[in-house]
Each structure stands twice: as C-alpha cells, then as structure tokens.
Amino acid sequence: MNIIEIFRSSLPVLLEGLRMTIIITISSLLLAMVVGLLVSLLRLSGKxxxxxxxxxxxxxIRGTPLIIQAFFLYFGLPDLLNLRISNLTAGIIIMTLNSGAYMAEVFRGGILSVDKGQTEAARSLGLPTGKTMRKVILPQAVKNMVPAFINQMIISLKDTSLLSVIGLGELTQKGQIIVASTYDSFEIYFIVGVMYFLLIKLLSLLGEAVERRLRV
Incomplete structure (x- = not known):
C-alpha cells in the first residue's frame, strides 16, 4: 500500500488516539493552572x-523524568496503597502534577513582574490582600504569562506521548498498535508526526492571536 492508502485505513484509529491526546492535554492543563497558582501563592506567602x-x-517534579513519574504514580504508588486506577485517570494526574510544577514558576514570575506600586496603590484604596491579587495583580500578570502558558501547553501536548508506557491509548500508542499489526513503521510514524505538528502549529497560532488581542 502507498502512504495515501495507509493514511485512509489508519485514520479512524489515529483520530481516536488524537481525541484522547486532546482530552488529556486540556484536562491536565486546566487542573495544572489551579495547582500552579496555588503553589506559586504558597511560594510568595512569605512563610x-x-x-x-x-x-x-x-x-x-523538575528533577525527575516524566516517564519515572508515570511509572511511580501508575505502578508504584497504587501497588503500595493496594488500589487500582484507570490509565486515563492516572494520565491526567501525572500530567497535572508535572505541568503544575512548571505552571507554578510561570505564575510566580508573572506575579513578580507586576510593579510593586500596583500592590501599594491597591492597599491605599483599602483593598484586602486577596482582592488585590484577584483584581489588580493577576489580570496584569496574566498578560505577561501568555507566551509561557502557550509554551507549556505545547510541551504538555508532546509529553502525552510518554503516557503510552502505561498503556494509555493516546496518539503515539495508537500508532504503535498499527505498526505492530501492519509493519508500516515509516508511513505510520510519519503520519503521527504530521498530526502532532499540525496540532502544535494550531496552538502556536492561537497563542499569537491571544497575544495580539491582549496588546490591543
């Protein structure tokens, strides 16, 4: 078969893997933003x-490979606690904890980039600390954090491919399954690479559009 025929025959399976990749990426990033914000506030708490x-x-998190974190959270910890979780749940938890650590530093850098005079001005108006952070600091900080957010989204999207080691049926794992049955390794991995590239390019364009909108 030529690459067009291989693409047509493998597309339904690869699209299912792509759908799973997108679900994991979006779910984990939304949760990672919450984790990252909370962790950054702990670092900035002064305690x-x-x-x-x-x-x-x-x-x-930053000092250990993602694949080791995946093995530990899917095999090691459940074995220690004598419990079992689905590979989808484990995948989202793994990516959330991994991305959350990097998001925390993004949030911290963004918050610190806001001039201290903004905090002092808010305090002089009688705003409490929590409201100052929500109404004054974070809205300005987010504008500075957009490029880093988009970069982390791209990294997380690519890192989901490592979740194939826990049997999660994302795009890379689906490609491996097709290769194991057809032996069309060059064509399948080429198609998988193109699908990743197009999705990442779409994210990059989205990030550029958001940056332009915020500048306006």
Missing part, C-alpha cells in the same frame, strides 16, 4: 514552611 513545601514539590 518559610509553606515556601519549603512548595519548592520541594517543584524541585521533585
């Missing part, structure tokens, strides 16, 4: 114990 815990989490 040494909270800063130590938050920094410890970030250092552990």
């Amino acid at each position: 040494k114990a909270l800063d130590f815990l938050a920094k410890g989490y970030i250092d552990i």
Whole structure:
C-alpha cells in the first residue's frame, strides 16, 4: 500500500488516539493552572514552611523524568496503597502534577513582574490582600504569562506521548498498535508526526492571536 492508502485505513484509529491526546492535554492543563497558582501563592506567602513545601514539590517534579513519574504514580504508588486506577485517570494526574510544577514558576514570575506600586496603590484604596491579587495583580500578570502558558501547553501536548508506557491509548500508542499489526513503521510514524505538528502549529497560532488581542 502507498502512504495515501495507509493514511485512509489508519485514520479512524489515529483520530481516536488524537481525541484522547486532546482530552488529556486540556484536562491536565486546566487542573495544572489551579495547582500552579496555588503553589506559586504558597511560594510568595512569605512563610518559610509553606515556601519549603512548595519548592520541594517543584524541585521533585523538575528533577525527575516524566516517564519515572508515570511509572511511580501508575505502578508504584497504587501497588503500595493496594488500589487500582484507570490509565486515563492516572494520565491526567501525572500530567497535572508535572505541568503544575512548571505552571507554578510561570505564575510566580508573572506575579513578580507586576510593579510593586500596583500592590501599594491597591492597599491605599483599602483593598484586602486577596482582592488585590484577584483584581489588580493577576489580570496584569496574566498578560505577561501568555507566551509561557502557550509554551507549556505545547510541551504538555508532546509529553502525552510518554503516557503510552502505561498503556494509555493516546496518539503515539495508537500508532504503535498499527505498526505492530501492519509493519508500516515509516508511513505510520510519519503520519503521527504530521498530526502532532499540525496540532502544535494550531496552538502556536492561537497563542499569537491571544497575544495580539491582549496588546490591543
């Protein structure tokens, strides 16, 4: 078969894998934003114990490979606790914890980039700390964080391919299944690569559009 015929025959399976990849990416990134914001606020709280815990989490995630985190959270921890979770749930948790550590530093950098005078002005108007963060600091910080957010989205999307090691049926794993049955490795991996490229290019264009909108 030529590559066009292979593409047609494998497309339904690959699209199912692509759908799973998108679900994992979006779900984990939304949760990672919450985790990242909370962890960044702990680091900025001024309390040494909270800063130590938050920094410890970030250092552990950033200092270990994602594939080891996947093995630990899907095989190691459930075995220790004598419980079982689905590979989809595990995949979302793994990507959330991994992305959350990087998001925390993005949030922290964005918040610190806002001039301290903004906080002082809000305080002089009688705004409490929580409202100052929500109404004054974060809206300005988010504008500075958009490029880093988009970059993390792209990294997370590509990193989902490593979840094939826990049997999760995302795009890479579906490609591996097709190759195992057809032996058309060059054609299938080429198609999978193109699908990743197009999706990442779409994310990049979306990020550029958001940046232009925010500048206006």
